[in-house]
Amino acid sequence: MDATPEIGDKTRIGARTGTSADRQADLPLRGNHAVVTGASRGIGFAIAERLAALGADVTLMARSEAALAHNVAQLRQAFQVRAQAVPVDIVDESRVVAAFHEAERQFGAPKILVNNAGIAEAAPFSRTDLGLWRRLIDVDLTGPFLCIRQVSGAMMKGGYGRIINIASTAGRTGYPYVTAYCAAKHGLIGLTRSLAREFAKSGVTVNAVCPGYTDTDIVGTALQKIVAKTGRTSEQVLAELVAHNPQGRLVEPREVAEAVGWLCLPTSASVNGQSIMIDGGELM
Known part of the structure; x- marks a missing residue:
């Protein structure tokens, strides 16, 4: 049984000491249930960490149950929040329905959803x-x-909610050889904008975060495939990738997570329907 203290328990290391107002300022997402998909690694886990640091109780979803269990243990230990793993394949509607029912049964209705799960080919x-x-x-x-x-x-x-879709710079421009990926991410931004207008008066905001090339396993795998197909060195391929970024580097997952955390705050209520670029200035 999960022995992690409940949301209102003042012994929580995250809540610590000080007045109620102080604790709320330190943990502005306290009492909010956040669901993060694709949370087994990379950007998804970085987002889960950031939301936990802000006080949210977090449900991690992905296909790999073992990786999720490891990440949940890390969140509980580091942030003293409630965290749970719910494995799911997000392309299977019946499994998605069952996963969200389980998440809600444990932690209540989600007030935050971060759609991070994705693939690139x-x-x-x-x-x-x-x-x-x-x-x-x-x-x-x-x-x-x-x-x-x-x-x-x-x-x-309930009159409140935050939905953040992790899109990509590929949702704002075109890149060769990734037609399907660009089409999907453009579609995700379109979905974001449409729902933002539809939900605008309900207290629910819908935004997208669009990372450029980010230091994740997906980019690392893509880099190695290019090396294998072209005969170029990994250093040459990496230099070509980071050349897109005026800062000359890959984006860090935590930088994406910081943007997501900000969008989830109650004070970000007027930010709606936006596609926020995290790309070092690649697209302006």
Whole structure:
């Protein structure tokens, strides 16, 4: 049984000492249940860490149950918040419904949803078959749609909610060899903008965060595939990737997480329908 203290327990290391106002200022998301998909690694886990640091109780979702369990243990130890792992495949509607029911049963209705789960695959358009196309659209666009459907009703009824979709600079411009990925991320930004207007008077905000090339396993894997196919060194390929960023570097996952944390704050209520670039100035 989870022995982590409940939300109101003053012994929580995160709540610590001081007045109630002091604690609320230190933990502005205290009492909020946040769901983060794709939370087994990289940007997703960095986001889960940031939300926990702000006081939220966090449900981590991904396909890898073992990785989730490890991450949950880390969050509980580091931030003394309630955290749970709920494995799910976000392209399977019945499993998404079951996962969100389980998350709500444990921690109550989510007030924050971060749609981070996603995949990226590269291929020339001539070799982009229907299977690849559907795979990218299913995970990167339909998955977030299914997750939003599970939380939006309760958020609007309660008069408060934060939905953040992790898109990409590929949702704001085009890149060669990633047609399906660009299409999916453009679609995700379109979904964000439409829902932001539809939910605007309900107290629910919907925004997107658009990272550039980020120091994650996905980018590392892509880099190695390019090395294998082209014969170039990893240093040459990395230099080509970071050349897109005027700062000449990869974005750090924690930088994306900081932006997400800010969007989740009650004080960010007027930020709605935005696509915030975290790319060192690549796109302006």
